[in-house]
Amino acid sequence: MGILDDVVVNAKSAAEAVSKKAGKLVDASKLRISVAELNTDIRRRYETLGQYVAENCAEALAGDEAVTAQIAELEEVKAQLAAVTRELGDKQNKVICPVCGKASPSTATYCADCGAKLTPDEE
Numbered sequence: 001m002g003i004l005d006d007v008v009v010n011a012k013s014a015a016e017a018v019s020k021k022a023g024k025l026v027d028a029s030k031l032r033i034s035v036a037e038l039n040t041d042i043r044r045r046y047e048t049l050g051q052y053v054a055e056n057c058a059e060a061l062a063g064d065e066a067v068t069a070q071i072a073e074l075e076e077v078k079a080q081l082a083a084v085t086r087e088l089g090d091k092q093n094k095v096i097c098p099v100c101g102k103a104s105p106s107t108a109t110y111c112a113d114c115g116a117k118l119t120p121d122e123e
C-alpha cells in the first residue's frame with residue numbers, strides 16, 4: 001500500500017506540476033500575443049488620430065512647432081512619393097494613379113480603376 005501509493009501520488013503531483021508549468025507557458029504566450037495585438041491596435045489608433053489631426057486640425061495647431069515640423073516633413077515625403085510614382089510611370093510608359101496607385105496607359109486622362117484625374121495640373 002504505502003510505497004506504491006506514494007509513487008502514484010508523486011507521479012501525479014509531478015504531472016500536475018508539469019501541466020501547471022505548461023499552462024503558465026501557454027498563458028505567457030497568450031499574454032505576449034495580447035500585448036502585441038494591443039500595441040498594434042494602439043499604433044493604428046495613433047495613425048488614425050495623427051491622420052485626422054493632420055487633415056483637420058493643422059490650422060488650429062499651426063502655433064505648435066512640433067506639429068508644424070511633422071506636417072512639413074509629411075508634405076515632403078508626399079512630394080517624394082509623387083515624384084517616384086511619376087518616375088515609375090514614365091519607366092513603364094504608364095501613368096500611376098495618385099489616388100489608388102493603379103497603372104493606366106500613359107494616354108489615359110482618368111484612372112480606369114477609381115476615376116481620379118491622372119494628368120497633373122502643373123504641366
Ligand SMILES: [Zn+2]
Nearest residue numbers: 097100111114
Ligand atoms: Zn485610381
